[in-house]
Amino acid sequence: MTHRFTTLMTTAAAAAVLTLAGCASSVKLDEPTKAPISSVPVDGSANSANAGASSTVAPVVTTPGTSADPVANLAKVIYFDYDSFVVKPEFTPTIEGYAKALGGAKAKRLMIEGHTDSRGGREYNLALGQKRAEATVKSLTLLGVSAEQLEAVSFGKERPVAEGDTEEAHAKNRRAEFKSR
Amino acid sequence: MKLITDFAPVPFARRQAVLGLMGLALGAAALVLPGPAQAQFRVEISGVGATQIPLALGKFKDESRSPQPLAAIVKADLERSGLFKTLDATADRLDETSAPNMADWRTKGADALAAGSVSPLADGRFDVRYRLWDVLKAKNQGGHSLVVPPADLRLAAHRIADDIYEQLTGDKGVFATRIAYVSKVGRRYTLLVADADGENAQAALTSQQPIISPAWSPDGRQLAYVSFEGGKAVVVGQDISTGQRRVLASFKGTNSAPTWSPDGRQLIVTLSREGGSQLYVIGTNGEGVRRLTSSNSIDTEAAFSSDGSLVYFVSDRGGSPQIYKVPAAGGNAQRVTFSGPYNISPTLSPDGKWLAYIGQVSGAFRVHLMDLSSGDVRVLTETRDDESPSFAPNSRLLIYATRSQGRDVLMTTSLDGRIKATLTTSQADVREPVWGPSVAARP
Numbered sequence: 157m158t159h160r161f162t163t164l165m166t167t168a169a170a171a172a173v174l175t176l177a178g179c180a181s182s183v184k185l186d187e188p189t190k191a192p193i194s195s196v197p198v199d200g201s202a203n204s205a206n207a208g209a210s211s212t213v214a215p216v217v218t219t220p221g222t223s224a225d226p227v228a229n230l231a232k233v234i235y236f237d238y239d240s241f242v243v244k245p246e247f248t249p250t251i252e253g254y255a256k257a258l259g260g261a262k263a264k265r266l267m268i269e270g271h272t273d274s275r276g277g278r279e280y281n282l283a284l285g286q287k288r289a290e291a292t293v294k295s296l297t298l299l300g301v302s303a304e305q306l307e308a309v310s311f312g313k314e315r316p317v318a319e320g321d322t323e324e325a326h327a328k329n330r331r332a333e334f335k336s337r
Numbered sequence: 338m339k340l341i342t343d344f345a346p347v348p349f350a351r352r353q354a355v356l357g358l359m360g361l362a363l364g365a366a367a368l369v370l371p372g373p374a375q376a377q378f379r380v381e382i383s384g385v386g387a388t389q390i391p392l393a394l395g396k397f398k399d400e401s402r403s404p405q406p407l408a409a410i411v412k413a414d415l416e417r418s419g420l421f422k423t424l425d426a427t428a429d430r431l432d433e434t435s436a437p438n439m440a441d442w443r444t445k446g447a448d449a450l451a452a453g454s455v456s457p458l459a460d461g462r463f464d465v466r467y468r469l470w471d472v473l474k475a476k477n478q479g480g481h482s483l484v485v486p487p488a489d490l491r492l493a494a495h496r497i498a499d500d501i502y503e504q505l506t507g508d509k510g511v512f513a514t515r516i517a518y519v520s521k522v523g524r525r526y527t528l529l530v531a532d533a534d535g536e537n538a539q540a541a542l543t544s545q546q547p548i549i550s551p552a553w554s555p556d557g558r559q560l561a562y563v564s565f566e567g568g569k570a571v572v573v574g575q576d577i578s579t580g581q582r583r584v585l586a587s588f589k590g591t592n593s594a595p596t597w598s599p600d601g602r603q604l605i606v607t608l609s610r611e612g613g614s615q616l617y618v619i620g621t622n623g624e625g626v627r628r629l630t631s632s633n634s635i636d637t638e639a640a641f642s643s644d645g646s647l648v649y650f651v652s653d654r655g656g657s658p659q660i661y662k663v664p665a666a667g668g669n670a671q672r673v674t675f676s677g678p679y680n681i682s683p684t685l686s687p688d689g690k691w692l693a694y695i696g697q698v699s700g701a702f703r704v705h706l707m708d709l710s711s712g713d714v715r716v717l718t719e720t721r722d723d724e725s726p727s728f729a730p731n732s733r734l735l736i737y738a739t740r741s742q743g744r745d746v747l748m749t750t751s752l753d754g755r756i757k758a759t760l761t762t763s764q765a766d767v768r769e770p771v772w773g774p775s776v777a778a779r780p
Contacts, residue, residue, distance in 0.1 A: 267568070276702075277681040277695060277724060278549050278769075279594045280651060280658050282570065283607065283614035283635040286591050290612060308609070309569035310591045314547040 226257035236330040241291040255299035265337040268292045270310040273326035285310030292332040393447035395426035398454035405490040414498035414512040419756025433468040439475035447472045465493045511729040517551045518770040535760040557776040561595035585623040605639040640683045649683040686732040693726040717754035730775040738768040
C-alpha cells in the first residue's frame, strides 16, 4: 500500500510538472499515428468503486485480419516442375490471395524471386528463374493486379534452399518466392 | 672466360621452333611446387604433350637475397604449359655473365640453358638479369635486364618465363597475365584477381551476396560482373587498381552476363527490362541501351568474336539452349552448335580460330572446342561439372572450373586436351574463372 501511495504521489507530481510545463509553452503530445489499427476496448469498469482510480489500465485486444501487412498470412513460396514455368493449379489459392491483398492495398509492392535447381549453367539458370518469376507475375496481372506493384527478378541457382544432387533437393529449389518491398 | 656485356634491354627475335614428334610417354606426373608461404593453390599436372623441350635452369645468383624464389617461379610457369621439362642447373652456379660449355650441356640432355642474377639496388628495387642459350645451336640468344620494385619480383619472373617460352616455342607466353575468379566460403563471396599461376590472389570485392559472371575489359584495367548485393542481379563495372565502382545496368528485373567489345567501347548485357532475357548493347558507363536480339525465348551469355563483328550467344529459341551468332550491328541469328542437347557459355579465342563452350554429354557438362573454319568439335575433358571456359590471350590454353573430389576447382587445359594443370585451393569453392588480356605494362 505504501508503495502504491508513493507511486501515486510520483505520478501526481509528474502530472503536475507536465501541467506546469503546459502552462509555460504549448507542449505537443504525440500526433495520432496513421497505423491502421483497430481494437476493441475490453470493458473493465464493472467495479464502480474503482471508477476514476488513477492506476487503472484499460486492456485492449487486437482483432484478427487487420494487421498492417495485407500479405502476412499468405504462403511465401510456390514450386515448379522440372524445366517448367507453369504456375501449377495447386497454387491458385495462393495467387488469388496475393491478388486480393494487392488489390486492396495499392501502395503495396511485391518482389517475386525466381529460382532454379543446381543443374546447368549459371546465366542460363538466371534466365530460367526469371521466366518463373515472370510467369508468377503474369498470373497476378491476369487477376487484375497492377504491374507497377510487382517486379520479377531471378536468383537462378545462386540461392538454393536445399543442397545436394537429389530429386528432393532439386524440387525444393525450383521455386518462386514472394517478398514484400 | 669471356665476359658478356650486352645488357641493353633488347626486343627478342622469335625463333620458329621445330617441335618434333619425340613421343615421350612420361605418363601422369604430380608436381608439388615449393611455393612461398602465402601460396593458396597447388599445381598438379597430369598428362603430357607429344614433346617437351628440356631446359636447364638453376637458381638465380643471389636470389636468396630477394623475397621471391625467381627460378622456381620460372620453372613452375614453363612446366605448367606442359611444353617444357627442366633440368636443375643450380649446382653449376651460373649467371648471365657465364660462358657455359655448350657441348657439356648437350651431353646432359639440355636443348636450352637459362641463368641469371638478382641484385638489390640502393633505392630498394632489384635488378633482375638473365640470359638464354640455345644449346643445340651453341648460340647465345641474348640477355635481358629488368629493374623492379620488390612487389613486382614475381612479375619479373613471369616475364622471363614468357620470354623463354616465346624464344623456344615461337608462341607468345601468358605467364605475366592475370586471372579473375569468384571464391565462395560459406555465405561469403569474393571476387579475386590473381596471377595466371594462381598466386598473389587479391580481393577485388567481398560480399555477403552472390557475385557471378566476371568479365575483363580489353585493356585489363576493369572487371564487369553481376552482383546481388542490392537484392537482385545488377551489372557493376570496377576499376581494379582504384576499386572505383559504377553501376552499368540496373533496370527493372534481372541484369546479367556482361561482356566487353574488343575495342573496349561497349558492353553487351542480358536484361529482362522488356520481359524475358534479351541481349542489349550499352556504353561503358551504362548509357545508350540498344536492343540486339528480339525473340520470345531466352537469349543470353553474349561473347564477341575477336574482330568485334559477330556476337555469339546462347538461345533456346530452338527448344533447348544452343549457341548462335548474330552480327554485332544487328540482324538474323544463325545457329552454330548442332550436336548435343544443351550447349552454353560460348567463348572465342583471340586468334579468331576457336570457339570453346560447355556442352552436355550423357548428362555430364564438359568443355568443348570447335574449329570455326571446319566446324569440327572435340571434347576436352572427362569431368562432369565443367563451367566457364576462358581462353588465355595466346589462344593456346583454356581455363575453366570443374568439380573434383567434392570441391569446385580451377583447371587449365591445352587445346588438344592433353596437358592439364589443376589450380586447387584447400578451403574455398572457386568458380567463374576468366583469363585477363596480355598487357604491355600492368598498372
